[in-house]
Amino acid sequence: GSTPDTRLPMATERTLSIIKPDATRRNLTGRINAKFEEAGLRIVAQKRIRLTKDQAEAFYGVHKERPFFAGLVSFMTSGPVVVQVLEGDDAVARNRAIMGATDPRKAEAGTIRAEFAEDIEANSVHGSDAADTAAQEIAFFFAGVEIVG
């Protein structure tokens, strides 16, 4: 057609993802990573770690006044997590779409949380919610040399 395309190009972005203890316990790392890769996200950094209480409290500091905070910290330190950097077009929003809603009962069919989450707390994955928080969360876990695009 003759209408000029004025849409902004999608930006290549990075986002911080965490495969949570409920998912590592059930050996779901590979199936979750397949969802990311099938959606066009590249795993450009990844490591399996055990969060300390201090690290979990700091990472989720924004939620420290919420009633679920203590339970969340206890859950996040209950077993190994896989922290990872995902890269791709619109990675922050794309990852949020693949994850599905926080409460798996409200998550769209086919999303990671709809398929794998146990409940609203043990919901299998974390993903940054905006570009600025993604940059902070990536820096929380990774040095620049650990990220290979």
Ligand code: IDP
């Ligand atoms: P998000 O992970 O979908 O961005 P947030 O509201 O940022 O959701 O909450 C962070 C995490 O805290 C959730 O992923 C979940 O593990 C936990 N959480 C959120 N709301 C509740 C709740 O009402 N009860 C228990 N845990 C919750």
